[in-house]
Amino acid sequence: MTPSCLTPHLSRLTRLVFCAVLASCATPEPRTPGSATGGTLVILTTGDADVLFPPAGAVTTSADVSGLIFSRLAELTSDLNTVDDAGFRPSLARSWEHADSTTLVFHLDPHARWHDGVPVRAADVAFSFGVYRDTLVASRFSPNLAAIDSVTVRDTLTVVYHFARWYPEQVYDATYHTKVLPKHLLDTIPPARLSSAAFGRSPVGSGPFRFVRWDAGTGIEVAADTSHFLGRPQLDRVVWRVVPDFGAAVSALLAGEGDALAIIPQAELRDRVRASPDLRLVPYASNGVAYVAFNLKGRRGQGVHPIFGDRDVRRAIVMGVNRTAVVRSLFGAEGEVPVGPTARAQWIWSDSILQLRYDPREAGRLLDARGWLTRPSDGLRERAGVPLRFTLLLPTTSRARQDAAVLVQAQLRAIGVDMRLEPLEFALFEQRSAQKDFDAIFQSRTLDASPVGILQLFGSEGARQSNYGSFASPVFDSLTARAIAAPTRAAARPLWRQAIGTLNDDAAAVFLFSPPFSAAVHRRFEGVSIRPDEWLATVAEWSVPPQARLPRDR
């Protein structure tokens, strides 16, 4: 990496180091009420964490909490530019450079400390990579690390990543998926036991907040690491409180029992938050997308599907769905109709991407042309006595998808398509989707900052993975391959957009909704900004002015 690229980071870095020095010089003494730092952020969440060992945590609450306790080598900045190195700012690594096209060298911040006081060293980084890749740990992040051959320690503060090949998102892959873990606390535990070790119940990290306590089913508390090497966070504490019911969570928020909620999908609940004098809605770009994928092959991936094998029928169905109405009904005016398997948080998003418009008349014409004719008895279509009927698999755990399915069902009925719903509980749903045992499936994805994940969903290569519908298009494959290799975002964008356009044109799926992402945050918090992929990424900079503090801010 050229120094010019690093300059802006260095200036910020010096400031941070300066702060850190100040913080470490000042003996931690009881703060007076008027002091600049202080405050408690109470986050309401509908689910408890499972395990606070980052490679193993599977639920969002775990990721949120681990995000504050642990740190990465470098942090993505808020525009989520995963391609250019300029999209990252230093964290545990205060700088990095590309030694050659497949070698990336990180220089650790010598002041970085684990919460137990032990310094963070290169060996920790290499150890962490090993843990994430260990088959016995079976981390779900390990596929994201496939392009990294190895990680080696050059000296105590220098760690080297070796890649199999050159590509623009090397820094992203090296830093984003893995949190650095404390080797000195974990290397005595057999890899197979790591996920279940006591560490996952009382983790020690190097992030801006240190773990305090966890009452199962009730809540988790972390407190500011006052001697953090990047400067202590403004807030004293962050607390997660589990409120399993969403409506109740919003009410608890309105009643002042909490300060923040990550997402409020329903319009009427957002209106209630808006009406509250204490709360503020902070919208941020959505990184979620939900879509109905058609199974192009027969059940269990055998043969060709009798309905969805036909591109025109798929197109008719897409045109028969009024996606805008679905989104309005589910989310109100703020909901978004996705342009493809992407979301506004990704840098490839564009409203200009080719899409099939809602056109029930054209849909009917297409179906007529393919021989699916309306029978007078009930207005449904059939061909040679076979009704135009299919089953949509969806998980009972997702309220939004169930609601959307009910809406789509009624819309398709209007063009003579009989869609049956098969709600399954999540484990069963996942099993059936992995077995490709379905006609159509209602998927939902939380997208990474990088668009490469799209390949898993619709690329031919992904057929082994989450491309459950077995969609295959050589045009799409070649366009995405070129996009991935494009050295800059400017070069990559048109390629991605074109690829998604082919997906739409082939009607691989009905891209139904992107839930609007709006956090509700109490007004007393200042400096609130939200990074769409990790809504708490900047929480260390949130603060509460002394005069606005509540009793719980103490």
Place this chain on the structure above:
Amino acid sequence: MLTYLVRRLALAAVTTAAVVSLTFALVHLAPGAPFLAGAEGRFVPPETVERQRRSFGLDQPLGTQFVRYVANLARGDLGESFSRRRPVADVLGDALPNTLLLGGAALVLSLVFGIGLGIAQATRAGTWADTTLGALSLALYSVPSFWLGLMLMLVFGEWLRWLPLTGMNAAVGAPATWAGRTFDVLRHLVLPALTLALVNGAAIARFHRAAMLEALGTDFIRAARGRGLGEGRVVLRHALRSALAPAITLAGLSVPALLTGSVLVESVFGWPGMGRVAYEAIFARDYNVITAVAVVAGVLVALGNLLADVGVAWADPRVRRR
């Protein structure tokens, strides 16, 4: 006494064994598999799933797994939770006290409410007050508990803002003192405990009213009045003591329902108890947790019966023999 204990324990053992075997079979034979769920819309590679299955011995034949499970169980080892990555005993250890708190409070409240209502009705038998209270207890007996919970939450939590909506404590901002924390938990306890107690208490009231009525018509009550005892003493000491058995039996039988069957109320009020653990475990196919819940349920049933017997024996010396 000894034969009684042996009989009870034998029944408890058979029941628990039946529940555990049944649960084990159901869970393992059912479609769906663990480790797929909980990934929140992210892809879990099949290799990962397979490795995790192996690490928990799920690739073994079912018979082998069962034998191993029972052997571990005999040693007091409930295994490890798949989804929570910790010993099942710890998972239950976190949830059980909460459930005991809620269930215990509900049990006490439902006894107080049921017996109180029964007395109030029986001493006013035939009056409009009896009829009104009877209608109330019938309504509460017939109401779906989860719906009653929602309505109580709507009225007292949302409209009146008297009580917190969900959860077990304020989590934060929690008062620092022990007394303050206790008060905080109690405030959260009110609505869920009340919901359970009203429904359960109504059932008790229906039986207790009849028992009280019978007791109040007995010769010994007339005799007690004839001795110049005050009405309060006659009703609360003489009649109540002799009429307690059905209420206690019913309360004892409701122990398992209050503790494991309160899934609905726990889910309405976000109470971090056994019901929720069981519910979540079932959906995550967390076999060890599910089976452990079955063990606990079996034990609780036995415990409930035992409690009922002890309670009845306490109230009625006639059954103390044997």
Place this chain on the structure above:
Amino acid sequence: MSGPDATPGGPLLEIADLRVTFATGDGVARAVDGVDLVVEAGETVGLVGESGCGKSVTALAVLRLVEHPGHIAHGSRVRFEGRDLLALADRDIRAVRGNHLALIFQEPATALNPVLTIGSQIAEVIRTHQHGSRAEAKRRALEMLRAVGIPDAERRADGYAHQLSGGMRQRVLIAIALACRPHLVIADEPTTALDVTIQAEILELLDGLQRQMGMAVLLITHNLGLVAERTRRVYVMYAGQIVEEAGTEALFAAPLHPYTQGLMAAVPRLDQLRERLAAIPGQVPPATAWPGGCRFHPRCPFAFDRCNAEMPPLLPSGDGRKARCWLVEDEAYRGTGVPAHRDQQGEGGGAP
């Protein structure tokens, strides 16, 4: 026979025009219908009648223990030690019950609370009326248990009713009744439920305690035999009314009312639990449907037209006795126990 605590200036208990009605599904039952009765201090008085005649309800009414749907009619009077019990406040009547005026119930099996210890049930009465300490009440309770002849009183006091035999239970009930040294004990069929040998023991015990404490006893029974041995005066009750009132000796010498005659002829048998009277045909009619005229007339061997038409009052027969029968006015009947008109009728019937 006069007790030491006799209240001067009036009888100990005076019941006047006592009426108790029960509202039932079949109409109003007049269970007690104008009873007058007097008990002097220290004396033993008998109240005799078949079951269903209203004698137990009378006993309950005295202490206002008649329960819903029963009702003591307005105008009834019960004076005890100079006070009108029916007019007392609830609190005050409770102070009388079990204290100066005690009841012994018919069924020792059911009159004790099965779930409270014997001792506590005695102590409870003592504490209710005499406000002593707990220990004092307990001591007194044991004393009473010993007084009524319960062996091993300490152990029994902690026991329960079901652990005692029938006779022992009745002894306990007597102990409870006498615990506060009442001035009057109303004993309602105190021995009916017991077997013969025990009956005698219990009655002896009661007699002995009465002599000791000098209280008055109103002995309610269907068994004339019991009354004969230990009362001075007897009231005979039928269908809610007193039908005859007499000194015991006089009554047994020459019963006036045909019903009393029937009772005597019925050879009271101690071992007979059911009090059916073989000598009197038919049975006591239901209290909701007392016959018009003399209530006994349907069963009366001597009934004549007037009996059917007009209810006789309690008619004095000159020697201080009274009987509710038109025949009392019949000299011949008074002398022989056989009414004149019967003779006439018989003669008339016999003659063509």
Place this chain on the structure above:
Amino acid sequence: MSRLRGLWARFRARRIAVAGLVVVVLLALAALGAPLLAPADPLAQPDPVALQNQPPSPEHPLGTDRFSRDVMSRLLYGARVSLGIGAAAALLAAVIGAGVGVAAGLGSPLVDQLLMRGVDVALALPRVFLLLLVLALWEGAPAGVVIVLLAVTGWFPTSRVVRALVQRLREAEFVQAARALGAGRWGLVRRHLLPHLAPAVIVAATLDVGNIILLESGLSYLGLGIRPPAPSWGNMILDGKDQLFSTPWVAAAPGLALLVTVVAFNLVGDGLQDALDPRSEK
């Protein structure tokens, strides 16, 4: 038959029980006549954007849900599920219970012991937990399976009652006489026992209906009963739960319907019980 007639005559004398029966009959009629009575198609979504979450109005007496569906219509159609499952499961449970009871009552002591100890154990099984388990593990069980499950886990008390009754009847004179005359076992059951058992079984079934309706609604509320979009009262409450605080009528209406239905069944059950056994009258 005459025993049933006697039961009916004594039942009829209880005004409040008759009122309960009237409500039950009305509910049954409403369920059967749902297509005629319902103001709208319970699945129709006239306009999920403009007409969602409408408060009660003359057009929608109970308002609309968030799909703009008419709550009243869904309530009427939901009655079919609640009443149908409740009645069918209670009946099936009563039949199974009666069968086992008769078998235990008439069978050899060994059979009797085996069956009754089995019932002892079964009564101690945590019913809700097992139902939850089975329905969650085998997702999407059709209504028939739900009915069978509810019945199979609910017949135990009935079997005890019937067994006691059979044992009493077995010693009764007329049964002994029939035996002496050489009546076969089945003939005995059909001719002499069933007429005597019928009232008790009917009472048990009626008392059970309310209970089962509550149980089914609870399972539906957990998302384990009838599949959406078909309405059942339990899943309607589930539907309304998320918006309880903004549109309470969506959850309130089905809950009230459940309350009224179960109260009515309990009134009928109590009335029948009292009619069957006048001593139990309160």
